Amino acid sequence: MSKQPASKPRRPARKKKAVDSGELIQFYRDMLMIRRFEEKAGQLYGMGLIGGFCHLYIGQEAVIVGMKAAAEEQDTVITSYRDHGHMLAYGMDPKGVMAELTGREGGYSKGKGGSMHMFSKDCGFYGGHGIVGAQVPLGAGLAFAHKYKGDNGVCCTYFGDGAVNQGQVYEAFNMAALWKLPVVFVVENNKYGMGTSIERASATVELANRGAAHGIPGIQVNGMDVTEVKEAGLKANEHCRSGKGPMILEMKTYRYRGHSMSDPAKYRSKEEVQKIRSESDPIDFIKMRLVEEKVLDEAELKEIDKEVKAVVAEAARFAQESPEPNVSELYTDIVAEA
Numbered sequence: 001m002s003k004q005p006a007s008k009p010r011r012p013a014r015k016k017k018a019v020d021s022g023e024l025i026q027f028y029r030d031m032l033m034i035r036r037f038e039e040k041a042g043q044l045y046g047m048g049l050i051g052g053f054c055h056l057y058i059g060q061e062a063v064i065v066g067m068k069a070a071a072e073e074q075d076t077v078i079t080s081y082r083d084h085g086h087m088l089a090y091g092m093d094p095k096g097v098m099a100e101l102t103g104r105e106g107g108y109s110k111g112k113g114g115s116m117h118m119f120s121k122d123c124g125f126y127g128g129h130g131i132v133g134a135q136v137p138l139g140a141g142l143a144f145a146h147k148y149k150g151d152n153g154v155c156c157t158y159f160g161d162g163a164v165n166q167g168q169v170y171e172a173f174n175m176a177a178l179w180k181l182p183v184v185f186v187v188e189n190n191k192y193g194m195g196t197s198i199e200r201a202s203a204t205v206e207l208a209n210r211g212a213a214h215g216i217p218g219i220q221v222n223g224m225d226v227t228e229v230k231e232a233g234l235k236a237n238e239h240c241r242s243g244k245g246p247m248i249l250e251m252k253t254y255r256y257r258g259h260s261m262s263d264p265a266k267y268r269s270k271e272e273v274q275k276i277r278s279e280s281d282p283i284d285f286i287k288m289r290l291v292e293e294k295v296l297d298e299a300e301l302k303e304i305d306k307e308v309k310a311v312v313a314e315a316a317r318f319a320q321e322s323p324e325p326n327v328s329e330l331y332t333d334i335v336a337e338a
Helices: 021-046 061-069 084-089 094-101 135-149 167-178 226-241 270-280 282-292 298-321 327-331
Strands: 076-078 155-160 183-189 218-222 247-252
Touching (some): 021 061, 021 094, 021 282, 021 298, 061 183, 061 282, 076 135, 084 094, 135 155, 135 167, 135 183, 167 183, 183 226, 282 298
Parallel strands (some): 076 155, 155 183, 183 247, 218 247
């Protein structure tokens, strides 16, 4: 009896949001930029050009690209150490980001911050923080500044499922709710806090409900669909701008790589990762939609990929040619003059 050929796995149907073709193309380009940049960063790490820790964002691109699309110019953002994607989405120059990763003078923190500690006040990006959960009360502080100045801004504060059980997170929830601060708490639930699954670390896994004790509403979002993320982001931002206080968005997402470059990720199967890649990859979903709706053809998509790769290659070249910081930089940017 002849063997039947294996059928191609079918993707689960996703509801298509009303998005114009120009925005779909921009979503594709922005997510692809993050993906290609992170792949290059992984290569440079393997070559010994990036030292210390390096946490890649591959697989989670739809979260930051969708949320940035829902933001306004005066808004601010703060996040954890898995931050390269956030930097790129908020308009930071890939060359400056890559130079910082390699510890060079041309980096955003002059080579002193590395992967986890970069900032750009001009882009409204306040880090990149290496201490788990520490950015959450800082995000509440940024939201307080928006309210104090009356600029109608919102602070988008990102943290992971591994940080959600930290005490300082709940202190920030309480203060944000008490003072009705304009802050969107975005929980990037990629299922694993380092190597521990959320089911083994949290007594309750519905993270959107974690603000219930403080009266903070929450929404669970498909974080692998950039259009759904944008829609949820618009709703959350409007809630904050209208003076109703904070809101929680739990983004159900997934990282394809280990927790960091030093993590072999043996706590999950290759089959699990491949299933997510084949059924839910955020870039493939938008790519498929662009083709199906006859917005772009395969040749045009390849041309965008070629352009993105060229930008990333130039960033890597710039980083490697940028000099190492002078030893005198050890004593700069330590004290802020009041």
